[in-house]
Amino acid sequence: MDSSMEQNILVTGGAGFIGTHTVVQLLKEGFKVSIIDNLDNSVLEAVDRVRELVGPNLSKKLEFNLGDLRNKEDIEKLFSKQRFDAVIHFAALKGVGESVGIPRRYYDNNLVGTINLYETMSKYNCKMMVFSSSATVYGEPKKIPCLFLEEIARDIHRAEPEWRIVLLRYFNPVGAHESGRIGEDPKGIPNNLMPYIQQVAVGRQPELNVYGHDYPTKDGSAVRDYIHVMDLADGHIAALRKLFTDPKIGCTAYNLGTGRGTSVLEMVAAFEKASGKKIPMKLCPRRPGDSTVVYASTEKAEKELGWKAKYGVDEMCRDQWNWTNNNPWGYQKKL
Ligand SMILES: NC(=O)c1ccc[n+]([C@@H]2O[C@H](COP(=O)([O-])OP(=O)(O)OC[C@H]3O[C@@H](n4cnc5c(N)ncnc54)[C@H](O)[C@@H]3O)[C@@H](O)[C@H]2O)c1
Numbered sequence: 001m002d003s004s005m006e007q008n009i010l011v012t013g014g015a016g017f018i019g020t021h022t023v024v025q026l027l028k029e030g031f032k033v034s035i036i037d038n039l040d041n042s043v044l045e046a047v048d049r050v051r052e053l054v055g056p057n058l059s060k061k062l063e064f065n066l067g068d069l070r071n072k073e074d075i076e077k078l079f080s081k082q083r084f085d086a087v088i089h090f091a092a093l094k095g096v097g098e099s100v101g102i103p104r105r106y107y108d109n110n111l112v113g114t115i116n117l118y119e120t121m122s123k124y125n126c127k128m129m130v131f132s133s134s135a136t137v138y139g140e141p142k143k144i145p146c147l148f149l150e151e152i153a154r155d156i157h158r159a160e161p162e163w164r165i166v167l168l169r170y171f172n173p174v175g176a177h178e179s180g181r182i183g184e185d186p187k188g189i190p191n192n193l194m195p196y197i198q199q200v201a202v203g204r205q206p207e208l209n210v211y212g213h214d215y216p217t218k219d220g221s222a223v224r225d226y227i228h229v230m231d232l233a234d235g236h237i238a239a240l241r242k243l244f245t246d247p248k249i250g251c252t253a254y255n256l257g258t259g260r261g262t263s264v265l266e267m268v269a270a271f272e273k274a275s276g277k278k279i280p281m282k283l284c285p286r287r288p289g290d291s292t293v294v295y296a297s298t299e300k301a302e303k304e305l306g307w308k309a310k311y312g313v314d315e316m317c318r319d320q321w322n323w324t325n326n327n328p329w330g331y332q333k334k335l
């Protein structure tokens with residue numbers, strides 16, 4: 001397509017939910033991609049489906065490496081055999097609950113893994129990084145770990161100003177690739193709203209617990225900024241292009257959201273419309289630590305990355321349902 005033809009991107013955590021969707025878009029845009037993933041929260045089948053989606057030719061530009069960022073040698077092995085132009089770093093344990101309940105495991109994985117990655121990148125003079133951050137940086141103090149990782153990125157850039165780092169603060173990623181071949185497949189009982197709704201829709205969970213119906217919002221349920229995972233994937237391409245073209249980018253954060261708020265009850269209604277399924281609900285007390293209303297200010301990403309979300313809640317629910325309907329058990333054949 002253009003100069004991206006030559007560019008080689010390392011995607012950590014590329015077998016995961018956001019990773020697989022981003023890898024599809026990267027390959028379609030002409031990038032070469034290497035994934036490193038320890039399959040802690042994903043399966044190889046997801047990568048096979050990425051290959052199937054992009055076809056045999058583009059698949060030749062995709063390499064999967066089983067490896068763990070906690071083992072520096074696993075990263076070293078990759079960098080010693082090829083040059084990477086940039087890294088997109090998704091590999092992390094993402095459960096907020098886990099970061100509070102089992103902090104040592106969470107820090108070991110996310111902090112040690114990230115530091116190993118920076119060190120190896122530095123050693124091989126690859127100093128461009130797109131980092132997955134979260135809108136939780138705007139939230140509760142107990143969710144601070146990802147803010148900590150943002151601070152590390154800033155410190156690294158301060159110490160070595162030649163680094164170019166884009167911190168992408170995701171709002172609530174949902175939906176799936178329009179093909180219905182890849183999507184979110186959490187292990188165990190889902191914590192997040194949409195994966196939970198999808199499991200209710202196919203009978204894997206009996207009903208949805210709606211956490212909070214007395215918030216000061218129009219229907220009493222909490223409001224979030226849901227963003228289609230394909231829009232999110234395209235946000236990473238925009239961020240990469242920014243890294244490659246703007247020597248003054250430094251270490252900069254952008255919000256990836258739509259700028260629109262949707263309540264839990266509105267989301268359920270949109271999903272019911274898209275799927276034709278009734279989602280039984282139970283109104284429950286608020287979930288500790290949840291904010292009332294969270295939505296993104298999107299101007300900076302629009303202006304500086306030239307990126308704007310294309311999809312609304314209807315498309316998110318359509319694609320979420322298409323994925324679920326075709327894969328009621330996710331990537332598993334049966335349970
Ligand atoms: N999905 C969300 O709601 C959300 C919101 C904000 C931020 N994020 C961040 O975005 C990133 C990707 O999220 P996701 O939803 O795709 O999660 P995911 O769990 O589906 O993907 C993460 C991938 O990283 C891999 N991984 C974890 N630790 C690893 C390690 N030490 N070495 C190698 N691979 C490892 C997992 O096996 C998995 O495939 C994460 O950093 C997450 O914190 C996600």
Ligand SMILES: O=c1ccn([C@@H]2O[C@H](COP(=O)(O)OP(=O)(O)O[C@H]3O[C@H](CO)[C@H](O)[C@H](O)[C@H]3O)[C@@H](O)[C@H]2O)c(=O)[nH]1
Pocket residue numbers: 094096134135136170171172191192193194196208209210211212222223224264287290294
């Ligand atoms: O079974 C459920 C699950 C969720 N909710 C509600 O649905 C809304 C969205 O909840 P999610 O768990 O899907 O998402 P959060 O907004 O809590 O958090 C998510 O988005 C954040 C960014 O805003 C972070 O990225 C975080 O990691 C990610 O889990 C909340 O009001 C929550 O109380 C329910 O009512 N029932």
